[in-house]
Amino acid sequence: MAQQLTTAAGPRLVALAEVQRFVRECVAKAGAPDAHARAMASVLAEADRRGHFSHGLNRLDMYVNDLQSGLCDGAVTPRVLRETPATAWVDGCNGLGPVVGTFCMELAIRKARETGVGWVAAKGSNHFGIAAWYSMMALKENMIGMSFTNTSPFLSPTRSKQAALGTNPLSLAAPAEGGDSYVLDMATTAVAVGKIEVQRRRGERIPAGWAQDASGAATTDPDEAMNVGCLMPLGGAESTSGYKGYGLALMVELLCGVLAGATYGPDVRKWMGDEDRPADLGQCFVAVDPQCFAPGFEGRLQDLLSKLRAMEPADPAAPVLVAGDPERAHEAKVEREGGVSYHPSQIIACEELAKSLGVQPMDGR
Amino acid sequence: MAQQLTTAAGPRLVALAEVQRFVRECVAKAGAPDAHARAMASVLAEADRRGHFSHGLNRLDMYVNDLQSGLCDGAVTPRVLRETPATAWVDGCNGLGPVVGTFCMELAIRKARETGVGWVAAKGSNHFGIAAWYSMMALKENMIGMSFTNTSPFLSPTRSKQAALGTNPLSLAAPAEGGDSYVLDMATTAVAVGKIEVQRRRGERIPAGWAQDASGAATTDPDEAMNVGCLMPLGGAESTSGYKGYGLALMVELLCGVLAGATYGPDVRKWMGDEDRPADLGQCFVAVDPQCFAPGFEGRLQDLLSKLRAMEPADPAAPVLVAGDPERAHEAKVEREGGVSYHPSQIIACEELAKSLGVQPMDGR
Numbered sequence: 001m002a003q004q005l006t007t008a009a010g011p012r013l014v015a016l017a018e019v020q021r022f023v024r025e026c027v028a029k030a031g032a033p034d035a036h037a038r039a040m041a042s043v044l045a046e047a048d049r050r051g052h053f054s055h056g057l058n059r060l061d062m063y064v065n066d067l068q069s070g071l072c073d074g075a076v077t078p079r080v081l082r083e084t085p086a087t088a089w090v091d092g093c094n095g096l097g098p099v100v101g102t103f104c105m106e107l108a109i110r111k112a113r114e115t116g117v118g119w120v121a122a123k124g125s126n127h128f129g130i131a132a133w134y135s136m137m138a139l140k141e142n143m144i145g146m147s148f149t150n151t152s153p154f155l156s157p158t159r160s161k162q163a164a165l166g167t168n169p170l171s172l173a174a175p176a177e178g179g180d181s182y183v184l185d186m187a188t189t190a191v192a193v194g195k196i197e198v199q200r201r202r203g204e205r206i207p208a209g210w211a212q213d214a215s216g217a218a219t220t221d222p223d224e225a226m227n228v229g230c231l232m233p234l235g236g237a238e239s240t241s242g243y244k245g246y247g248l249a250l251m252v253e254l255l256c257g258v259l260a261g262a263t264y265g266p267d268v269r270k271w272m273g274d275e276d277r278p279a280d281l282g283q284c285f286v287a288v289d290p291q292c293f294a295p296g297f298e299g300r301l302q303d304l305l306s307k308l309r310a311m312e313p314a315d316p317a318a319p320v321l322v323a324g325d326p327e328r329a330h331e332a333k334v335e336r337e338g339g340v341s342y343h344p345s346q347i348i349a350c351e352e353l354a355k356s357l358g359v360q361p362m363d364g365r
Numbered sequence: 366m367a368q369q370l371t372t373a374a375g376p377r378l379v380a381l382a383e384v385q386r387f388v389r390e391c392v393a394k395a396g397a398p399d400a401h402a403r404a405m406a407s408v409l410a411e412a413d414r415r416g417h418f419s420h421g422l423n424r425l426d427m428y429v430n431d432l433q434s435g436l437c438d439g440a441v442t443p444r445v446l447r448e449t450p451a452t453a454w455v456d457g458c459n460g461l462g463p464v465v466g467t468f469c470m471e472l473a474i475r476k477a478r479e480t481g482v483g484w485v486a487a488k489g490s491n492h493f494g495i496a497a498w499y500s501m502m503a504l505k506e507n508m509i510g511m512s513f514t515n516t517s518p519f520l521s522p523t524r525s526k527q528a529a530l531g532t533n534p535l536s537l538a539a540p541a542e543g544g545d546s547y548v549l550d551m552a553t554t555a556v557a558v559g560k561i562e563v564q565r566r567r568g569e570r571i572p573a574g575w576a577q578d579a580s581g582a583a584t585t586d587p588d589e590a591m592n593v594g595c596l597m598p599l600g601g602a603e604s605t606s607g608y609k610g611y612g613l614a615l616m617v618e619l620l621c622g623v624l625a626g627a628t629y630g631p632d633v634r635k636w637m638g639d640e641d642r643p644a645d646l647g648q649c650f651v652a653v654d655p656q657c658f659a660p661g662f663e664g665r666l667q668d669l670l671s672k673l674r675a676m677e678p679a680d681p682a683a684p685v686l687v688a689g690d691p692e693r694a695h696e697a698k699v700e701r702e703g704g705v706s707y708h709p710s711q712i713i714a715c716e717e718l719a720k721s722l723g724v725q726p727m728d729g730r
Contacts, residue, residue, distance in 0.1 A: 086451040087481030087657040116452030117484045121658045144619075159685045160676040172616050182619060184612040190605055209574075209605045216679025234609050235599050240555055240574045244599050247549040247688040248613075250673070251537050254509075254547060258666050261659025265669045292452040293486045294626025301623050304630045308615070311525040314581025320525045323612040 012347050013339040014364035019045045022350065022362045023060060029357040030067035032074030032096060039098040043129035048340045051330030054194040055130045057346055061353055063096070063127070071278055072096060072126045078103045086115045089260065090122040094278045097128030101147070104285040105134040109141050112287035121255070123262035125149075125281045131171035132185035132327075138287045139181055142298070144174045146286040150256040150264060152271035155189050156230035157250075158243040161216040163230045164266045167192055168252035173324075174290075177302040183324030188249040189231040190242075196225050209236025256282035339364065377712050378704040379729035384410045387715065387727045388425060394722040395432035397439030397461060404463040408494035413705045416695030419559040420495045422711055426718055428461070428492070436643055437461060437491045443468045451480045454625065455487040459643045462493030466512070469650040470499040474506050477652035486620070488627035490514075490646045496536035497550035497692075503652045504546055507663070509539045511651040515621040515629060517636035520554050521595035522615075523608040526581040528595045529631045532557055533617035538689075539655075542667040548689030553614040554596040555607075561590050574601025622647035704729065 020041040027037035040063060048056030066072035073094045082089040088107050092100035104120040111118030128134070131147045138145025151166030167187035174182045190210050199206045200222035208218040209232055211225035218237055219225050233245030257264025262282030269279050290297035311320045334340050347362070354361040388406035393399055405428060413421030431437035438459045447454040453472050457465035469485040476483030493499070496512045503510025516531030532552035539547045555575050564571045565587035573583040574597055576590035583602055584590050598610030622629025627647030634644050655662035676685045699705050712727070719726040 084481035084657050089658040115480055116449035117482045119482045157673055157685050159678045159683050161679050162676055164673055164676060174619050184616055186609045186612060207604050234606060236605055239572050240601055241599060244551045247551060251549055254539050258669060259655055259658045266672060290624055292449050293454040293624045304623060307631060308522055308529055311527055311529060313524045314526050318524050320522050
């Protein structure tokens with residue numbers, strides 16, 4: 001089977017359970033106990049199910065490397081350092097990001113059930129995958145969830161020639177009626193690095209407002225953008241209010257690294273750099289129980305989402321969406337097709353990983 | 366004195382205490398008790414002190430009109446409808462926005478002192494002035510403050526030909542050392558309407574990404590932008606991630622109108638329309654005590670702010686700032702000059718208001 005996959009030209013379809021099995025075994029082989037490997041598998045498979053391929057299997061080798069090199073400790077369990085009825089300060093103890101994140105969000109939800117709000121900040125964490133995984137944990141409890149993380153420096157503050165903050169994503173999920181929901185999950189940079197790489201592969205320019213050249217001006221050259229490594233904040237240049245995106249990135253940093261006492265801003269470990277120190281990321285998790293406010297939250301949200309989706313679009317072929325709709329469409333596609341459709345290069349990378357770890361390669365068709 | 370001001374060509378300097386005295390007397394004459402008039406005066410004077418002239422004296426006649434027409438009830442006091450240790454649902458009872466906002470933020474701070482977090486949502490409110498007034502109330506208590514409000518429809522969701530959400534601002538303030546702070550206060554549209562008006566007065570085009578034409582495409586014509594009345598979200602077009610700004614505007618709406626059970630989205634009263642119904646705005650106020658997390662929050666934030674301000678700028682004449690710095694510079698200017706420097710047209714408008722209400726005009730030099 002593995003041989004077939006490697007030589008095939010088209011993408012391959014892998015069932016979600018098989019994706020999870022593969023991640024679980026790889027992470028366990030790299031040194032994490034089964035429960036922790038399962039947490040990682042859930043988050044990575046969910047990223048691919050939602051169509052965020054950059055954050056799914058694509059990152060597995062990074063997590064495995066961090067475990068194998070000892071940069072991340074797969075076995076540890078987070079510790080609560082300080083607690084009030086509505087808050088907790090947590091030490092992730094350099095454990096796997098999904099283990100820390102799941103622990104913190106469960107704690108936030110428990111506190112929100114007691115007091116209406118739970119607010120948990122963690123230091124000593126690692127990359128936790130898609131932020132929406134954690135905010136969406138609140139949906140099952142009919143709560144509003146939020147999650148934030150700092151990340152390696154990539155964002156150039158407005159007017160600056162250098163990067164100083166991460167893509168610092170923020171996510172908010174809120175329940176509507178009949179399983180519908182609002183799920184915002186966005187980097188506070190204009191785009192993630194992956195979007196620039198895609199344009200480069202295609203040989204196309206990038207829009208002004210995505211990234212800077214070495215002088216600090218906007219560039220439309222994807223090669224230059226990748227070499228300089230300075231993403232512009234959401235909003236782009238100062239004339240189009242890029243300082244607001246920069247302000248949001250700093251807000252996220254303040255709620256993560258600064259609040260939790262983790263590393264922050266320019267001191268966060270470089271992305272894929274060769275620094276041999278733990279990431280010590282800061283993360284923040286919030287749960288709010290809408291039942292503490294006006295009754296009927298889910299119905300009103302549903303009404304608003306429906307009104308927005310029904311608005312007249314400029315292009316009849318491109319309907320108005322709300323945050324979470326593209327991901328929901330991808331989830332339906334995965335359901336329909338019976339699995340996630342991967343690019344052959346991803347399949348090959350997974351086969352190489354399987355071989356190096358002595359794990360059964362993914363089965364697919 | 367009034368005569369001199371009206372005929373003068375240049376701006377006039379008015380002491381802050383005199384600005385407050387004038388607002389207080391106008392609002393009292395329009396039917397609000399003194400304590401409520403003082404709340405309004407504090408917020409409007411603070412907007413002008415921070416250089417946000419669109420939200421200060423410039424709005425006084427709107428507040429006075431709403432009071433005189435009975436659209437807003439200047440005398441009522443907000444009521445708590447539901448309460449938990451960390452949350453409160455408040456009915457503003459159609460009172461003055463600054464009265465509702467101050468009530469709610471004081472409540473949020475009180476709860477944060479008890480449980481670490483206070484989260485308060487209000488329905489039945491009115492325009493509350495600058496969002497930063499409320500978030501900054503937390504600074505005096507060494508807390509992080511946040512405030513949000515929905516507003517009249519002006520923002521066109523990505524892909525839509527029509528407006529459906531407000532400029533929906535969000536504000537976060539956090540204390541640093543020695544009186545320094547981080548104060549983000551931003552509309553989730555690319556720009557506020559006022560910026561387009563300024564370009565129109567100057568006879569200049571607007572950048573693509575600020576506003577739409579009737580077909581839903583970006584326009585650079587300020588006249589067309591004003592006539593159509595569809596602001597683009599932060600990020601501008603879909604190619605530069607405008608859907609993120611739209612997502613943030615919807616997040617604010619969800620935390621305000623939807624959570625509080627106020628009017629929301631396209632149902633919010635039109636701006637300066639002739640609809641004779643109360644605004645019933647929704648607003649949200651959050652306080653978080655950083656002492657519940659890692660000790661030393663203010664020092665770390667200070668360190669980060671200092672590092673950002675010290676970054677090498679692309680243009681040596683335009684240093685890197687953090688949110689709140691331009692406002693702090695304006696506050697220093699007001700302090701230095703002994704008052705707020707107003708445009709003659711604002712002075713004339715205030716004199717007309719003074720005359721119509723029978724209030725002593727503002728004294729200045």
